[in-house]
Amino acid sequence: MSSNTVAETVYNEIRDDILYGELQPGVKLKLDALRDRYSAGVNTLREVLNRLVASGFVFVEGQKGFRVVGTSASNFKELTAMRLLLETNGLAKSIEIGDVEWEGRVAAAHHKLSAIEKRMLSEESRELTVRWSQYDREFHQALISACGSDLHMRMHREIFDQFRRYVVIELKTHGFRAEEIIYEHRSICDLALARDKDAALKKLTDHIETYRRRSQD
Numbered sequence: 001m002s003s004n005t006v007a008e009t010v011y012n013e014i015r016d017d018i019l020y021g022e023l024q025p026g027v028k029l030k031l032d033a034l035r036d037r038y039s040a041g042v043n044t045l046r047e048v049l050n051r052l053v054a055s056g057f058v059f060v061e062g063q064k065g066f067r068v069v070g071t072s073a074s075n076f077k078e079l080t081a082m083r084l085l086l087e088t089n090g091l092a093k094s095i096e097i098g099d100v101e102w103e104g105r106v107a108a109a110h111h112k113l114s115a116i117e118k119r120m121l122s123e124e125s126r127e128l129t130v131r132w133s134q135y136d137r138e139f140h141q142a143l144i145s146a147c148g149s150d151l152h153m154r155m156h157r158e159i160f161d162q163f164r165r166y167v168v169i170e171l172k173t174h175g176f177r178a179e180e181i182i183y184e185h186r187s188i189c190d191l192a193l194a195r196d197k198d199a200a201l202k203k204l205t206d207h208i209e210t211y212r213r214r215s216q217d
Helices: 002-021 031-038 042-055 073-097 100-120 126-143 150-174 178-193 197-215
Strands: 058-060 065-066
Touching: 002 031, 002 042, 002 150, 042 065, 042 150, 042 178, 042 197, 058 197, 073 126, 073 150, 073 178, 073 197, 100 126, 100 178, 126 178, 150 197, 178 197
Parallel strands: none
Antiparallel strands: 058 065
């Protein structure tokens, strides 16, 4: 396995452990402990941690090393606003100029998401939550995939992943929203494919805002 492949694997493992709460907000990331946990060398870990700093999951604490970025209501509010900006703008453009290939991506991504959500009505596990998170991101990325900007897509991925930390916290606190979220995703998909821009944007906005409202309960 090449060094680049190892670094990518370790990056994904640490990022996922942050996303799903295995590495708690504010925890110090000690190189020795990380080396044992992820079976990676110090140089690889430093490279990965610096990438995580750039992605907004980790911060450098002066000369004291690395820590997982904390969570807060103000940070979640900022992430919600940025996600709304990127996703509603991207969806509006995609509805306006998206072709049949875009429609196919949206329909296929929603099919996968719907299937995993139906399983989550009766099953509960970290593996299922991770897969749901993956398919959820694929669906929301598909919605904006005809926006015409690689930079827009990349920024959305980064904000979406940071937003995901709060979704996981909300999921652990309140549980899976079951039929409610299944209906929301189906409605967003149907409205987008029907090219009903105003209704699709309103449904998408309500869907994203729901997470922040529930986090305040």
